[in-house]
Amino acid sequence: GSASYLCVSLQGGVENEVTLTAYITIALLEIPLPVTVSVVRNALFCLETAANQKENHVYTKALLAYAFALAGNREKRKALLDSLEKEAVRKDGSVHWQRPGKEPQADLPYFHPRAPSAEVEMTAYVLLAHLTSQPAPAQQELSFASPIAKWISSQQNPNGGFSSTQ
Numbered sequence: 716g717s718a719s720y721l722c723v724s725l726q727g728g729v730e731n732e733v734t735l736t737a738y739i740t741i742a743l744l745e746i747p748l749p750v751t752v753s754v755v756r757n758a759l760f761c762l763e764t765a766a767n768q769k770e771n772h773v774y775t776k777a778l779l780a781y782a783f784a785l786a787g788n789r790e791k792r793k794a795l796l797d798s799l800e801k802e803a804v805r806k807d808g809s810v811h812w813q814r815p816g817k818e819p820q821a822d823l824p825y826f827h828p829r830a831p832s833a834e835v836e837m838t839a840y841v842l843l844a845h846l847t848s849q850p851a852p853a854q855q856e857l858s859f860a861s862p863i864a865k866w867i868s869s870q871q872n873p874n875g876g877f878s879s880t881q
Contacts, residue, residue, distance in 0.1 A: 733765040737778035744785035759786055766791055773802050773812050777837040780844035787849050799841055800859075809866035810859070811838045835870050835877050838863060 740758040748755050759782075765771065766779050780795035803810050813834045842863045845856045852860070870877055 733762070733771070733775050734778055736761050736765070737775070737782050740782045741778070741785060744782065747785075750786050755786075759783075759788070763791065766795065773799065773815065774833060774837045777812065777840035777844070781840045781847065784844045784847035789849075792844060792848075796841070796844060805862075808862055809869065810862040811866040812841060830870055832877070835867065838867055842867065 736758055740755065740762060743752075743755050743758070744750070750756060750759060762779055762782055765775070766783070771779070776795050776799050780792055780799060783791040783795065799812065802812060802815075804813055811830070811834065813830065842860055845860045845863070846852055848856065
């Protein structure tokens, strides 16, 4: 089926095919469909193959962490969250993730720049991965989730929305 095709495509290591498979898998698991359904099982196999690649983009790792959290794969979830923690940007008591090689924003006293939508999205996926745990998130994870939530809330516009469309 289509999941097998995506899996074959993934072996070329194309980043956008990994993210597409992760989006689909997350949608299926949020229905929720059990991990035993063949399409979900195939998709998770593809994502496990992708997760083993060393050079995954931080955005991809965030999606993968949430997908494995939903699937109840504690080992993969923890490995990805540990890897993401090393790439976290910590500032003023908040935590977020940004694209590699991005220029830091200038600190201007009356100007609060909003992060690009992709950074809001990936940080939100990391937060979801931290809070999605069976049976429940550990206290340490809840403590780490708090500064992530702080950063996300700082990105809200005056109407309560975000630059992200998702």
